[in-house]
Structures are given as structure tokens and as C-alpha cells.
Amino acid sequence: MKTDIAFYNADMRRQCLTVTVWSILVISAAAQTPQPFPRGTTQAAPAPPATPRPAPAPAPAPPPVTAASPVDPATPSEATLGFPIYPGAQFIASYDAGRAQRYYIFGATATFNDLVTYYRTQLRDKGNLVFQEPPTHMFEIGKFNNDTMAFPPGVTIKDWTSGGSQGYPNPKPGAQPARFPSLIMIVPAPPGAANQR
DSSP: OHHHHHHHHHHHHHHHHHHEEEHHHHHHTTTOOOOOOOOOOOOOOOOOOOOOOOOOOOOHHHHHHHHSSOOOOOOOHHHHHHHHOOTTEEEEEEEEEEEEEEEEEEESOOHHHHHHHHHHHHTTTEEEEEEEETTTTEOOOOOOOOOTTOOEEEEEEEESGGGGGOEEOSSSSTOOEEEEEEEEEEEOOOOSSOOOO
């Protein structure tokens, strides 16, 4: 009986932590300044003929094209995380999960289904669709120890285009893409506990 209660409490704790993290992300996305709607054009009366203007000066040459922007030095490596990072995914932020664990959030331009397929192949695990709307898929990898971990080590993928959303806003001003269709949350095992992939 006591084992059943402990399992129930650990499962509920995990689900509450997942809901809390995603809620924080939803609130931060909702706090973004909305873009105004385009204004309709109005037709003005034709202007009287003006004196001819001088030819415009040639535009200055654009700056030379440089190599792709450098990777954010705060971006954790696959070796640090113990999990693969989807190619082209951009590191957004990391948060303290408690008990020496962190959540690492990455934005991806890939679709939800492409990300699920990639991680199924890379992790050799089918994972679980934990929410239908918005689609959220979890891959729990390794053993969860309720005494030493706040969250099971693994990868969670969320579809941010569900329900007509334009995607998760890129928190870096002026960065591309402006919105991410999907987010990846990676939770490594705490130090001293190895991922068992």
C-alpha cells in the first residue's frame, strides 16, 4: 500500500512539474507584444504635377556576407546534456528544476512530427504522447529516483502551432526565426546519475 502511494505521489509530482514548466513558457509567450494589424489603404486625391526630382543616389553596397552567426556560448553541448540536440535547434534558456537538475529549452523550426520521429530514432524509444492538445510527446530515458531527482531524465517536445498559434516567440529580439513551431525540453540526469540510454 505504501509503495502505491509513493508511486502515485512521484507520478503526480512529475506531472505537476511538467505542467508548471509549460505554463511558465505559455505565460511568457502570451506576454509578448502583439503586432498591429495592417492598415487599409486610402486613396488620396491626385497631387498636382511637381517639378522633376533629381535621380536618387545609388544605394550603398550591402555589408559583406559573413559566415553563420556563432553559436551562443551558453548553449550546452550534447555531451553535457547526455542527449542529442536536434540539428538546427536554437538554445533559448535553462531553468532550475530542483535537486541539481535543470530544464534546457530549445526552439526548432521543424514540425512536431519530424521532431518526434528524430528523437524516436536517436533515443531508440517510442516515448508517449502525454497531451493531445497541444500535442506534447515525452521520452523518459533512464531510471527516475524520487529521492534524488525532481524530474525524470528525458526529452519533451511540444507543438506550438496547435490551435492556430503562430508558434513560440523567439525571445531574442530581431533573431530568426521570429517564432518557433516546436519546442524541445531536455532534462539531463543530475550529476552522479548516468543516463541509461
